[in-house]
Amino acid sequence: MTLALKRLSRHFPDIAALDDVSLDIAPGEFVALVGPSGSGKTTLLRILAGLDYPDEGSVTQNGQDFLAASARERNVGLVFQHYALFGHLTVRENVAFGLRVRPRRRRPSRDQIRVRVDELLKRVQLAELGNRYPSQLSGGQRQRVALARALAVEPDVLLLDEPFGALDAQVRTALRRWLRELHEELGLTTVFVTHDQEEALELADRIVVMNKGRIEQVGRPHEVYKDPETPFVCEFIGRTNRIALERRANTWGAGSWSLPAGASGGLFHSAVGYVRPEHLSLSVPEGQPAWEARLRHVYLAGSIAHLDIYVADIDQTLEVDVASEDLGRGALTPGAVLRVAPTRLVTFPLGDGPAGAPVLGERWIMRGPNSTS
Amino acid sequence: MTAGRPGRPASAMRRLGRASIIVASILFLCLFLVVPLASVFVEAFRQGAHAFVESIDQPEAMAAIRLTLLVAVITVPLNVVFGLAAAWAMTRFQFRGKALLGALIDLPLSVSPVVSGLLYVLMFGAQGWFGPWLATHGVKIIFAVPGLVLATIFITLPFVARELIPLMQAQGSEEEEVARVLGASGLQTFFRVTLPNIRWALLYGVLLCNARAMGEFGAVSVVSGHIRGLTTTMPLEVEMRYNEYNYVGAFAIASLLALLALLTLALKSALEWRYQAAENHR
Known part of the structure; x- marks a missing residue:
């Protein structure tokens, strides 16, 4: 059941919501569309659901035109951020909705529907709450009802639009894991939209990073995290430090720190380097190039600690x-003076124009002498 | 009561101010609303229950009541259909001229009812645009029941739509979209998802629409022609009797209209209460 999206464009009066987007979704795959608001990810999902149509491009399912089928005929499951449960129906009636509205000859009997609903409620761990109304449920429970309702029609594709966006942090984490398990159990092709890159990294088989209606990068979570292909992906996925680099004879550097340029970026005079927080060494030996930095704050976040350091x-x-366990070892208390150097940078050269825009397609990865990765 | 709350000392001045505002508003309501309303019933029964019943149990009074009901029975369903269609268009579609449609829906509220009546005379009256053509085909609109219905429809046009539009705007279309994706047809979506969501607001709109349809005076007065037993609705009958110094008769019918108003008010409060409950239920 491969879904092939080819050259999709969708224009709204003031913006291009989708601009030449192509993507293949394999059967059983769990794909995250991630990007800031206005990046086109929701438009893409709505097109797959049959609630919107592209101005150009095609979507095929095993070679068949997917767009020719109406929303009713596509056999997809849809879950919205704010659940969109039917408030006047009980949980059971909500879940049964998609079966009850079928034309008579395709409609299961009352008993079959009851059995199916029971089964689904058990699967989403709401077996006891079938006769409640949505207003009597918590956010996490409502979202599981919405999911059961979507699964009831045995969809070929499950579409989730910011499914955890309205939930508080703990419920969100629990529901995420649960959804991942459910996916592994059912093997249902799933496309979900999120603006939360952490969620995308944690859940998806493959993530699609979108920005301004275009796809910036597609890849497995660890690939995208490790080898971001564009400055946007560097800044959007994970946390990063952005450092302006300049070319000096045979090195690239910033301030008192530099690295041999080697063969990389010979043509360029300036560049921007992205350094992940875990790719900064705090104890560079004397004699190697480094910045002198002052430790300002330590934020303990469980097993790891985030440090703010100021490089004058x-x-x-x-x-x-x-x-966190390294905190004591290096005398990492606020005010301490450290010798700091990046161990791994993703670098994009800048053009020579006044705006200094990144040069498309040019990128290299630089490693420091004490790099381990 | 906020008197005991820390940081807000209860001063005598503030309490006095609050009391005087409450008393003033109650006095004002009594003077301008309750007393006149009560006087309608007092006047109607001034010569006893027998005179009251007698003044209603007359052919022209019964005809006025029947006509008023007829006008309401035609007007209200048409306005329900129009209100639903207009609210749907305003909240579910993007199209050119949407702002204009919104303004037009409100138009009858801003035009004086007498002017609305005159508009119909201007169009369908003997000297009106379509008057001669209608006359040759034997269709009577002005000074006849169709005119009354048309004028009432015009006046009550906004009531249902204005109740539905803000609600449907706030509810958004996600539930309907989910229903469609789940395989529901357009009609199934409307009857199983949309209608249950708007039923209280719709009922509320129908109530207001009905009250106005039965109580409208200005516009129907212009198109009626005041033909007793044929084109006088209850409000018009009240005026005619009053002009004939038949005070008991006038107030008897007025008291029926007042009763309708009170009934509407009670139902409206009940609906509002139910509506609130339904909202909290969501």
Whole structure:
């Protein structure tokens, strides 16, 4: 059941919601569409659901025209951020809705519907709440009802629009894991939209990073995290430090820190480097190039700690992550002076024009001498 | 009561101010609303229950009541259909001229009812645009029942639509979209999802629409021609009797209209209460 999206464009009066988007979705795949609001991810989902249509492009399902089928005929499951449960129906009636509205000859009997609803309620762990109304449920329970309702019609594709957006943090994490397990159990092709990159990284087989109606990068979560292909992906996926680099004879550097340029970026004079918080070494030996930095704050976040360090040399505050247990070892208390250097940078050269826009397609990864990755 | 709350000392001045505002508004309501309303019933029964019954149990009074009901029975369903269609169009579709449609829906509220009546005379009256053509085909609209119905429809046009539009706007279309994706047809979506969501607001609109349809005076007065037993609705009958110094008769019918108003008010409060409950239920 491969879904092939080819060259989709959708224009609204003031913006291009989708601009030449192509994507293949394999059977059973769990795909996350991730991007800021206005990036076109929801438009893409609505097109798959049959609630919107592209101005150009095609969607095929095993070679068949998917767009020719109306929303009713597509056999997809849809879950919205705010659940969109039918408030005047009980949980059971909500779940049964998609079966009850079928034309008579395709409609299961009352008993079959009852059995199916029981089964689904058990699956979403709401077996006891079938006779409640949606208003009597918590957010997490409502979203599970919405999911059961979508699964009741045995869809070929499950579409989720910010499914955890309205839930509080703990419920969200629990529901995420649960959804992932459910997916592994059912093997249903699932496309979900989120603006939360962490959620996308955690859940998806493959993530599609979108920005301004275009796809910036498609890949497995760890690939996208490790090798972001564009500056946008660097900044949007995970946390990062953005450092302006300049070319000096045979090195690239910023302030008192530099790395041998080697063969990389010979043509360019300036570049921007992205450094993940875990790719900053805090104890660079004397004699190797490094910045002198002052530790400003330590934010303990469970197993890891986020540090804010200020580098006077480049007048920038950088984020560093260390394992919490390393905190004591290096005398990492606010005010401490550290020798800091990036161990891994994703670098994009800048053009020579006044605007200094990144040069498309040019990118290299630089590693420091004490890099381990 | 906020008197005991910390940080807000209860001052005598503030309490006095609050009391005087409450008393003033109650006095005002009594003077301008309750007393006149009560006087309608007092006047109607001034010569006893027998005179009251007698003044209603007359052919022209019964005809006025029948006509008023007829006008309401035709007007209200038409306005329900129009109100639903207009609210649907305003909240579910994007189209050119949407703002204009919104303004037009409100138009009858801003035009004086007498002017609305005159508009119909201007169109369908003997000297009107379509008057001669209608006359040659033997169709009578002005000074006849069709005119009364048309004028009432015009006046009551906004009531249902204005109740539905803000609600449907707030509810959005996600539930309907989910229903469609689940395989429901357009009609199934309307009857199983949309209608249950708007039923209280719709009922509320129908109630207001009905009250106005039965109570309208200005517009129907212009198109009626005041033909007793044929084109006088209850409000018109009240005026005619009053002009004939038949005070008991006038107030008897007026008291029926007042009763309708009170009934509407009671139902409206009940609906509002139910509506609130339904809202909290969501």
